[in-house]
Amino acid sequence: MGRRRIEIAEVKNPNTKLVTFSKRRTGLFKKANELSVLCGAEVAIVMFSPGQKPYSYAHPSVDVVADKYLRRKRRSNVVGANVRENNASNEVGERLCQELSAVEVLTEEEHKKATELEMREKEQEASQFSQNKELLQSSPALQRMVKDYVDAMEVSECMLLLAKEAVIGVPNRPITKRRRRN
Structure with missing residues (x-):
């Protein structure tokens, strides 16, 4: 099919916009890499995706290129512009200091x-530990109490059985009237 010319306009569909951004970003980073390798140029690209995620490419690094750019820009200004820039930068600096102190x-x-x-x-962990320790210490006493209770229940059960059968091990004989022999 080959390449076709596309109309340069904002993409409306958000999914298509993200895909287009991703593909174009990759291509742009490749071109910047080629430029830095072939020409020895110092390159820095900083961009934000439609989802506001930052992406950057730089050779040798973004900081080095940005510092170099900003130093050159400051040197090239005329003296009057420097005064205005200094006043503006002082205002910006004061505002940044205020924001920094607030932060x-x-x-x-x-x-x-x-x-x-x-x-x-x-504190909560310490109180939980002390509660657990108390429970562990009271555990043998509780076990003894439960054992005594179970023993008492067994004794009661035996007493009930004894009440039904007077003698254990001797079968009950039915009581019959004996006839007297004359």
Whole structure:
């Protein structure tokens, strides 16, 4: 059939969109690999899938390429742009510091909660252990009580049997009237 030209438009079907993304991502990563091997270029690709999963390819690494790109971009700006960029970066930096401190506070609160939960869990385990120990210690006493109860039941059963038959081992003879001989 060969290759055909496709219309460049967003794919509407979500399943088709994911399949297309996966195939295109693989092809794009292959091309980036070829470019880095054949030309010795430093390449970095970062993309997010329609499901918001991050994917990246880089040679030698994303951090190295991104740092190099950002350093060059900063050097190429004119002085006035540098001042604006510094002001903007200061504002961004302050905002990031505020967000970082908020995250640190939340992290500390969660750490305290985790510590408290661990302590509660240990206390609960200790109380369960002591309860189990008490049960184990009371177990022989309970066994003795049950044995005594079973023995008493056997004795009661024997007493009932004795009440029915006066003498054990002697068969009951029917009582008959004897005739007197004259």
